[in-house]
Amino acid sequence: MNVPLDPALAAAEMPTPIVIVGHVDHGKSTLIGRLLHDTDNLLAGKLDAARLSSEKRGLGIEWSFLLDSLQAERDQGVTIDATRLPFTLDGRGFVIVDAPGHRQFLRNMITGAAGASAAVLVVDVTEGVRDQTRRHAMLLRLIGVAEVIVVLNKADLLGFDRARIDAVAAHLTALLAPLDITPRAVIPVSARHGDNIAARSSHLAWHTGPTLIEALAALPRPLPAVSGPLRLSVQDVYRQGERRFVVGRIESGRLAVGDTVAIGAAGHRATITAIAGWPTPPAQSAGAGQSVALELAPEVVVARGDLLYHPSAAPLRARRLATRIFWLRQEPLRLGESFQLRLATAEYKVRVSAIERVVRIDDLSAEAGTEVPPEGFADITLTAAEEVLFDPFRPEGGGRGVLVDGHQHIVGGAPILGVAAGREHVFPLDAAVSHTARAAAKGYRGAVFWLTGLPGAGKSTLARQAEQRLFADGIDAVVLDGDTLRTGLNADLGFSPREREENVRRTAEVARLMAEAGLVVIVALISPQAAMRAEARRVGGDLFHEIHIAADVATCEARDPKGLYAKARAGTLPGFTGIDGSYEAPAAPDLRLDTGRLSVGVAAEALIAFIAEAIAPKDTAAADGTAVDNGAAALARL
Amino acid sequence: MIPDMTDLDHLESQSIFILREAYHRLKPLAMLWSLGKDSNVCVWLARKAFLGQVPFPVMHVDTGKKFPEMYAFRERYAKEWGLDLIIGTCPPVEEIDPSLPPAARSAARKTAGLATLIERHRLAGVIAGIRRDEQATRAKERVFSPRGASHRWDVRNQPPEFWDQFVTPIEDGAHVRVHPLLAWREVDIWRYIARENIPVVDLYFSRDGKRYRSLGDQDITSPVASEAGSVEEIIAELYATREPERAGRAMDHESEDAFERLRVAGYL
Incomplete structure (x- = not known):
């Protein structure tokens, strides 16, 4: 057979992960099914299988069955867990993540959304903004998905009426503004009928913005974090005979043989003497995203959880942390509770020492509160038993705190905003006698x-x-x-x-x-x-x-x-x-x-x-x- | 100057990160080695993660019905790669749930064989080379997928997993399935095999116009029509095809829920 010169083996970029979010029944799975179909991204037999499953349940073609693969999902017509599907648009790779919209499955939505670099927020124009619309918008902000495309679905059910659709659009823009989210596009569509998905709709001629696939194609490519300061959170230390290897992934920045690095809270210094490779020869340098094995001299004490950084660009350190949490346990979070805070590979014992503000889901305003409800959001102060080394949370990385309970269950995300303001309330007195x-x-x-x-x-x-x-x-x-x-x-x-x-x-x-x-x-x-x-x-x-x-x-x-x-x-x-x-x-x-x-x-x-x-x-x-x-x-x- | 990372570099690096997390958090740990292309990549990545030597056992759950080429491959590379190989056996099909369709029932022997190994070695972690793009229920998997004492996959109640933080349940008799290749696609596996020159069983290459795209038991796996006789030709074929990878695996197609039922009960 005739083999073309290997585009396959050439260097390629990672696909751009896109998460589809929004309130339950606003049509997320249908939108994806339609998108895959209209852009010719379905595998053979998929459409027939979905049609068969639809007929068996007495339905016309149910686009969502292309994604909702679990029996319970098809029987109940609801997405339970996130699915990821590769998807190609004019040669550019994407991964579409279908996140569940039901409140009960918020943890699954977060699992799907956390790795995404962009989101499509789907809103049913006949219902407008609902609880999960707000919750998902807030979560996009908290997990660091900065790029958002808004899709106003089911435009056909409003007869493609511009005034009524514009009213929903205005409401949404007002919702997103305080979250610092400016949508890249707001697109009226009918997912079921394919309007403004791959093809421009004649029913929506008044819409001058992009179609969904045009908006997707215009998304920026995720950038590697090599330009940031060096951060490597140690995973482990391996011994081979006399040699000792410090292993971990470079979260940001770069390092090279000969660099002096500081290690952990104590800040001991060491020099990188080698970047080991197997079966490849040792490297001279490495950058963000790479899993490496380093040899250091002198042989200072290094343990899992220690952060390696260049002494000239040290992280912040504090015992009191201001965090904005998303809470995933089925019971409220209360003042004084203790958790393990995980930050990359580091683990710290922390206590909830203040609940500053709790977000109201009905309008996303914040007010004083004494506990955080299930699936709630709040600004809280965590006090650690020892100094925490951290960088403030940013979408591209850093400050990604996660709360784990005594059963080793993940119970919440705690993006670290900075050092808690608590010290402002501590007033060291000058001695009266000098x-x-x-x-x-x-x-x-x-x-x-x-x-x-x-x-x-x-x-x-x-x-x-x-x-x-x-x-x-x-x-x-x-x-x-x-x-x-x-x-x-x-x-x-x-x-x-x-x-x-x-x-x-x-x-x-x-x-x-x-x-x-x-x-x-x-x-x-x-x-x-x-x-x-x-x-x-x-x-x-x-x-x-x-x-x-x-x-x-x-x-x-x-x-x-x-x-x-x-x-x-x-x-x-x-x-x-x-x-x-x-x-x-x-x-x-x-x-x-x-x-x-x-x-x-x-x-x-x-x-x-x-x-x-x-x-x-x-x-x-x-x-x-x-x-x-x-x-x-x-x-x-x- | 650091060259930009390619998609394969990213996938490799993330898989190594996952393997090192598993090795730190789950003891005792073992890796499944089905002798197929994905699990060969998995073993290769483990050798990279641990600088040449896999520090935990590699297990082959042997149904006794694999192709002779696969057994020869196992003997050769277990030795060449210095693997600590554990071979597990499977019960006869008569002992398996008769309500399953025939091919699924046959495949479920492997679930039983695996369960025996996990219990015998009291494993806290089992590494498996499954991928999201292989099969729709696998698309919903976690990287660290906890299994209770019964080994069941509680698909309706999976834990949250984000920012590379993985759960490690502490219940008695529970274990975690670790999936370092979830994000890889079939074509990525073959591109990586080409790049790293990883050996695979010859059955993947075309003979008389047919080749195996996915390898299972002899009696429930069929070859697909293909002229691809080399790794490079397989890659080119995959870029062109619309056929799903597991088209030749009978148990996937017997009924709508056959594969989900297998997986919920502990199949890979």
Whole structure:
């Protein structure tokens, strides 16, 4: 046989997915059946089979039977679940998604519509706008279908009367405007008789706009999201021998070998060293839409749900999220309920902390409410147990939150609009007594001295010695010790990377509060990651001083004051810093004390001298009062 | 510079995403391998997703009535591709619901064989290479399609599925059918086979003016008239034809609801 030069194998574009929505019985399935028939897109036997099924039920040709393939659908004359059909128009590929219009099957409508890049909203002109017309219009907005074509169906039943059809059109345009939807076309048709579907209707000569197929052909092609910032939500980490592959799909942007990426909330940095391929050779770069397997160096901790991004284009982060939800459970949503929020591959525990506005279905206006009804829409605030990394929702992607209940059922969509306004109602008060005034009164400044280092390096020993000496000399010094905090404030935290970060964050916040109250705070905490300490420095601001208690692993292990190295070597303490957990030594600490070389006494003296220097009141404070002498005397004694 | 993704690149990438989600969420997991073109593509995509080695078993539910060429293909590629192959058997037709039409009743043996495998291996997930464009009830499927303890497809009450979030029910004895190829069309499968050079059983190629377009049991599958003797010729033929793919599968055409009944009971 004669084979033409392969259009088949040539590069081709993805078909444009179009969802057909609207109120039940407004003629969606009929419209699609007619469209497929009039554009010659039906497979052999399909029309005959539909005719047979129609006759069996005592009906004339029922176009919808071309799509409604389930027995229950044909018997009841209603679409239950969405069907997808490939469809070609002048060589351009489309996929037509037939979505059910019955309220009971809203979840199926959403399933069908969520992947679409355009929608045809079908309205029966004899009935006008109905509940599901409004609900579907709202959903198009919330799931991000930006392109909408309005079809005014059953024009024949109004005798193609222009005035009456125009009245429905005006009503619809008014409905869509507040949703930021401007229809690309408003087309009067009769689906049953084929008017203005593929062929221009002589009954509707007054209509100067496009026919349905002209409007479809004019739809823009969906664009890949390569121009956005890099977002890759990690699906998994695979090991093959010594190699470790971080796998996931690039949601937007692009990446290349050699790029530095930040990972997750902690923001650890790593470099992409390879983009693996099988059976193809490794790639040098990849873009939005591609599923990739990356090798990173150094081997930082990466887990499912972590977001990879370029440090120069980080996502937003917040614990309180403003969302506009569509609610799919059969019972109302109430304040205080807890869910899992899924965002790409990340999962967060969230609570409904406020119901701001609930949408009224009869006119799509929003009003205050205490619960969200089944199949309802509302603006709610979700509060997460930890910081959520996100981009605000846009039709092309980002912010696609989904709510999952304890039974692992999807109960709603929660497009994230931004950081919840809640913080506007939190008014941090400036202290009535300023830090400077306190320093002036006491003769020294409160401050945070953050001792980081391997277990056994001598952090606690040095911190206690400094505390004793300072206290003896009249300076209020206090030690915050990691182990001690874990028995109280941080008793709820374990040792996962996220919990370790939270441990550091809380310790840093408490240390800052104490320092602001005028205390000299000495923190003894391994805090192995540079990013953790950067966060502590951010919290502590100019009160913060980083001190590296340096000693090599062998020295620390020989000391092993708590017997922890022995346990780690025996394998009973996985992730122990220094053995199988990494320690990132500070590159430029404010002070470094090498306890492998210095005796305890010498190191303690050096620490105390550094602290004394740092807490001495600045010149501006000295002008302030007499008490300065007191403190100056205390410092002089050191 | 990144070249634009073609439609096949998009389909491949989405299928790999689905396979990786299934592997993360469903344990234990297995993939069905019917030896047909779609399931060969499915195995190929799994090898890509997991960088060469499929990390879960591949199951052939053997009715004992497949073509000899299919068994030879199975033995060769299970070894060549390093697959962890599990072969399941099917009960005799006498044990199957007699109210089904004859061909459907014969096909339903596979449902019973599959159910036995799922129970024996306590599978939480079963990957199957079905496509929406094959058959009208398959067009209504979910990517992650939950099945209760009875394995029934509750077609009237499917869960919502959007933004690539898939449900994983936790009921005892339940499992999820995972469908990574739902969005592929028949011609996409063949274009991908050509692009990736994936082997297929020779029965798909024309011999004496006929070829098999869809492969099932010998007694209920017939070849269609065709001169297509190569993958490229098959692609050209598919662009021209109006005949549906499963025209040669007897069980689809016995009565209006035959295929729906098979699927509701757990058929693929």
